[in-house]
Amino acid sequence: MSDKQQVAAALAQALPEMDIKEIEAKIERPKDSNNGDYAFPTFFLAKTLHKAPQMIASELVEKVDQDGFEKVIVAGPYINFFLDKAQVGAKILQNILADPAHYGELDLGHQANVTIDYSSPNIAKPMGVGHLRSTMIGEAVARILEKVNYNLIRIDYLGDWGTQFGKMMAAYKMWGDEPEIQKGLEEDPIDTLVKLYVRINTEAEEHPEYTEAGRDWFAKLEHGDEEAWEMWNRFRSLSLERFNRVYDMLDVHFDSYNGEAFSAQKMEEPIQLLKDKNLLEQSRGAQIVSLDHYNLPPLLIIKSNGTTTYITRDLATALYRKRMYGFAKSIYVVGTDQDTYFRQLKLALKDMGFNWWDQIEHVSFGLMNLNGKKMSTRKGNVVSLEDVLNDSIDLARKQIEEKNPDLENADEVAKQVGVGAVIFHDLKNYRRNAVNFKLEDVVKFEGETGPYVQYAHARAESILRKGGIRDFSNVDLTKAGAEAWELISFLGQYSEAIKRAALNYDPSVxxxxxxxxxxxxxxYYAHTRILEEDEAQPARLAVTQAVSNVLKSALDLLDIKAPDEM
Ligand code: ARG
Known part of the structure; x- marks a missing residue:
């Protein structure tokens, strides 16, 4: 029972003709805590009872069940409730300490399946910052939804199909024999492939025939040419190997890597459906679906040269996922630059007659500017994501060495702090806002940073090590004292935060x-001597333990580690 429900239950005794849910809906939280923790206004009863609200309040208060409250008093037309903080606080602490791993959980999802398409980088191109944001936001959203009892299917929808593949092949065929490239392919195959791709993009500005060659190779791939498929396979596994390094650093793991190539083999169904519904139109040799009636640009389904497009593959993907996973929600974590695209996708599915079209959720996010530079992946002025993470780890290590030179597992902790700092910085503001990333601001132990939160957790753990108590089952938790109340009451709000985060797909909450x-x-730590050896010490340690547990749990929802020492 929440505090508010407890107040409603107390009032229900005095208002037998009213529904308890209605009562609960009327309960307010006074702005000034001197007016109690909760207040019940009586104005709305004046009409039916033909009495002044003040009168109603003083009559009602006599009948209210006062048990479990410090006091219940009349203040003009209001009844004010003051919680018995010691009791309420003890209950919250007990809930946390009894089962820390599950504290805060809710059942919004009833184990329904949710597919989440995130990260989804493109093969033969370096993983961009947008993909990094997608990875971090997607992983946090997935963890938050799991906490409210959805069953998540994590999908890395690799961009392993499309003209960029043709270009890679063309480049490889042209320059793959050069000694430097041969050597590069042995020593650092992925970088070399990326360089090849960048080179053909740059040189294609003067040699349009390179673009042409790329298109030809892609057509070969579409028609099942063996040499083309062999190259495809090689490029894909080399790229995936590299992406996995970033995923390992972030501790992110997918259930499926079925990407665009997989869907490209499943195009007949959506195309046939579009034909059956008379939605396909000819337009200058291409086939399109008009979305004029939604005031949206048309969808290009089949190009004039016969090849299908990104959106055709996404239509096939959506059908496949619905059939395969029977999802209650299908989430796509993709930048705001694809806002229109996802509206098109959803409305096309609607026009195709799928009543689940609005189960598709585009969880969008804004740009990230790295040290003031916009990120570009096409021309090679690329900041590697591994470098970003490694720089952050180095900076974290430096700071840890200063603060705690004797730390035993310093390398591991530096990794947890450095990576956690980057993730936290990405997630702390509403996802659709742009993010400015400056390493020095991100890896700070003060201010609104990941290390600041991790440090609070490590501090709690250090106090607990000194305190020596880890089992609180026999501790009188009502003894924590008034100065702990605000902190404990905030611990009690954890699941409300999780709920808000889940409903809005918003890890920033x-x-x-x-x-x-x-x-x-x-x-609390600054004003209270937690370790003072008096009769309330065990209760204060219990508060400290509960804080440590909830911090660790909340950080885990964000995919951030909570080291015990740093
Ligand atoms: N590979 C795409 C990109 O880099 C993102 C894919 C998002 N998922 C999807 N089903 N369209 O922009």
Whole structure:
């Protein structure tokens, strides 16, 4: 029972003719805590009872069940409820300590399947910052939805199909024999492939025939040419190998790597459906689907040269996922630059007659600017994501060496702090906002950063090591004292934060919760001698343990580790 439900239950005694849910809906939270924790206004009863609200309030208060409250008093037309903080607080602590791993869980999903398409980088191109954002946001959204009891299917929809593949092949055929490239392919195959791709893009500006050659090779691939498929396979596994290095650093794992190539083999169904519904139109040799009636640009389904497009593959993908996973929601974590695209995709599915079209959720996000530079992947002025993460780890290591030179597993902790800092920075603001990324601001132990939150957790753990108690089952949790109330009450709001985050696919709610919790704990720590050896010490340690547990749990929802020492 939440506090509010407890207030509603107390009022229900006095208002037998009213539904308890209706009562609950009327309950307010006073702005000034001097007016109690909850207030019940009586204005709305004046009409039916033919009495002044003040009168109603003083009559009602006599009948209210006061059990479990410090006091219940009348203030003009309001009844004000003051919680028995010691009792309420003890209950919250007990809930956390009894089962820390599951604290905060809710059942919104009833185990329904949700597919989440995230990261989804393109083979033969370096993974861009957009893909990094997609990976971090997608992983956090997945973890948050799991916490509210959905069953998640994580899909890395690799961009392993399309003209860029043709270009790679053309480049490889032209320059693959050059000694430097031969050597590069042995020493650093992925970088070399990327260089080949960048080179053909740059040189194609003066040699349009290179673009032509790329198109030809792609057509070969579409028609099952053996040499083309062999190259495809090789490029794909080399690229995936590299992506996996980033995924390993982030501790992200997918259930499926079925990408565009997989869907490209399943095009007949959507195309046939579009034909059957008379939705396909000829337009200058190409076949399109008009979305004029939605005021949206048309979809290009089949190009004039006969090849299919990104959106045709996405139509096939959506049908496949619905059939394969029977999803209740199908999430795509992709940048805001594809807002229109996903509206097109959804409305095309609607026109095709699929009533599940609005189960498709585009979870969009804004740009990330790295050190003021916009990221570009086509011309080679690329910042490698591994470099970003490694720089962050190095900076974290430097700071840890200063703060805690004797730390034993310093390398491991530096990794957790460095990577966590990047993730936290990405997630702390609403995802559709642009992110400015400056390493020095990201890896700071002060301010609104990941390391700040991790440090609060490590501090709690260090206090607990000194305190020596780990089993709180026999501790009188009501003894924590008034100065712990705000902190404990905030611990009690964890599942509300999770719910809001889940409903809006918004990890920033959880990130902000961790910041606030860390701040409240640091204030508590500054004003309270937790380790003072008096009769309330075990209760204060219990508070500390609960904070540590909830911080760790919330960080885990964001895919951030919580080292015990740093
Ligand atoms: N590979 C795409 C890109 O880099 C993202 C794919 C998103 N998923 C999808 N089903 N369209 O922009």
């Amino acid at each position: 959880v990130a902000k919760y961790t910041l606030e919790l860390a701040k409240k704990f640091n204030q």
